Amino acid sequence: MSVVDAPVLETPIPEIDDVDIDEQNGSTPREITNPLAELSLGPHKVVHAFWLAGMSCDGCSIAAVGATQPPVEALVNGTIPGVPKVVLHHPVLDVEAGEAFMHPYELAARGELDAPFVIIFEGSVADETITAQTGGYWSGLGAREVDGEMQPIPTAEWLERMSKHAAAVIALGTCATWGGIPAAANNVTNSMGVMDFLPPDYRSTLGLPVVNIPGCAPVGDNFTETVAAVLLFLQGLGPLPAFDELGRPAWLFDETVHRGCTRAGFYEEGTFAEEYGDKECLVEIGCWGPVVQCNINKRGALNHVGGCMNIGAPCIGCTMPGFPDSFAPFYQTPPGTIVSSTASKTHGSIIRALRANTQFFQNRTNRWEKQGHIPDGWGHVREPNVVEKIGHYFYEKIQFMNSKKPGA
Numbered sequence: 001m002s003v004v005d006a007p008v009l010e011t012p013i014p015e016i017d018d019v020d021i022d023e024q025n026g027s028t029p030r031e032i033t034n035p036l037a038e039l040s041l042g043p044h045k046v047v048h049a050f051w052l053a054g055m056s057c058d059g060c061s062i063a064a065v066g067a068t069q070p071p072v073e074a075l076v077n078g079t080i081p082g083v084p085k086v087v088l089h090h091p092v093l094d095v096e097a098g099e100a101f102m103h104p105y106e107l108a109a110r111g112e113l114d115a116p117f118v119i120i121f122e123g124s125v126a127d128e129t130i131t132a133q134t135g136g137y138w139s140g141l142g143a144r145e146v147d148g149e150m151q152p153i154p155t156a157e158w159l160e161r162m163s164k165h166a167a168a169v170i171a172l173g174t175c176a177t178w179g180g181i182p183a184a185a186n187n188v189t190n191s192m193g194v195m196d197f198l199p200p201d202y203r204s205t206l207g208l209p210v211v212n213i214p215g216c217a218p219v220g221d222n223f224t225e226t227v228a229a230v231l232l233f234l235q236g237l238g239p240l241p242a243f244d245e246l247g248r249p250a251w252l253f254d255e256t257v258h259r260g261c262t263r264a265g266f267y268e269e270g271t272f273a274e275e276y277g278d279k280e281c282l283v284e285i286g287c288w289g290p291v292v293q294c295n296i297n298k299r300g301a302l303n304h305v306g307g308c309m310n311i312g313a314p315c316i317g318c319t320m321p322g323f324p325d326s327f328a329p330f331y332q333t334p335p336g337t338i339v340s341s342t343a344s345k346t347h348g349s350i351i352r353a354l355r356a357n358t359q360f361f362q363n364r365t366n367r368w369e370k371q372g373h374i375p376d377g378w379g380h381v382r383e384p385n386v387v388e389k390i391g392h393y394f395y396e397k398i399q400f401m402n403s404k405k406p407g408a
């Protein structure tokens with residue numbers, strides 16, 4: 001790091017102790033229709049999207065470019081009906097470099113861009129007042145001359161300046177939304193999410209608080225779908241999408257990952273994996289899925305392929321504001337499981353036996369039933385015993401209580 005003075009940000013960085021938790025995490029969604037919104041709805045021919053990366057691993061960029069519904073290519077080519085063409089400014093993907101790349105950022109920060117723009121922030125926002133004490137920066141974009149030397153401009157400063165003129169600020173990934181791994185306990189950067197960095201009453205020119213799309217990395221489709229929905233609203237062609245009280249797209253984060261898990265049937269029947277690679281429910285080897293709001297099992301990670309539990313990894317809560325500290329230690333049984341998995345095992349032992357009996361009879365044709373044996377060359381299938389037959393007789397009585405049994 002350099003020893004020259006870094007610029008001081010206008011907005012004081014909130015200390016963790018100063019944050020009003022009730023205000024930040026209240027259960028009532030905030031009013032998101034701002035009568036003072038400066039930006040009128042479209043149609044707009046183009047909308048600029050400025051990518052800013054704070055304390056980030058770039059995984060959110062990878063997730064975004066892997067999206068398929070819609071793909072980033074459809075957004076930048078303007079091929080989605082009603083959605084304006086997106087001019088993407090991305091530090092890695094852009095073909096421009098140097099001054100030519102930074103010029104639109106400067107125009108946006110000054111409020112002089114000739115089209116609306118959105119900010120997409122990846123990574124957490126580090127406390128640049130710490131680095132300002134000795135010079136240098138935590139994360140930066142572009143450079144300027146300070147005391148005769150070229151010095152990087154902190155990304156936090158771009159966020160602060162540009163957010164005043166942005167139609168929407170989208171925090172992408174858990175670091176940008178809630179702070180994530182860089183904001184874990186005992187970190188030296190005082191990192192935080194975008195909504196912690198901006199003033200609590202922040203509203204974009206469209207009247208929106210910060211839009212949060214968490215995940216480490218997030219599902220790319222969650223991002224592009226939300227961007228497309230916000231742009232349709234900006235065009236005046238669609239309603240404002242529904243966001244929950246934490247600014248998450250409500251339709252994507254209102255269910256637990258457990259409800260969409262391919263292993264949920266094992267949980268219900270009380271059978272659990274004992275080690276990695278087992279096919280059953282992963283709750284006893286550290287899965288927090290029953291309480292974590294995420295849709296990755298339903299949607300897949302990239303191109304509808306993958307997703308944590310689909311590929312055998314327990315959920316460690318990466319979409320949640322409490323991640324990572326509240327989900328530590330990873331890969332150990334969550335305490336709540338003592339109650340829930342014990343209950344599942346108890347009722348599952350009965351349910352599994354009853355279902356096995358039903359399955360036994362449903363694996364037989366009418367012909368086999370009449371002839372009393374199964375002409376199978378693959379192996380011997382036993383005949384039901386008297387107790388099983390009596391049980392099935394009453395099962396069918398209930399099954400056809402209100403209708404006629406076929407062939408009867």
Ligand code: SF4
Nearest residue numbers: 261264281282287289
């Ligand atoms: Fe639920 Fe996790 Fe088990 Fe899937 S693996 S059923 S998410 S507890």
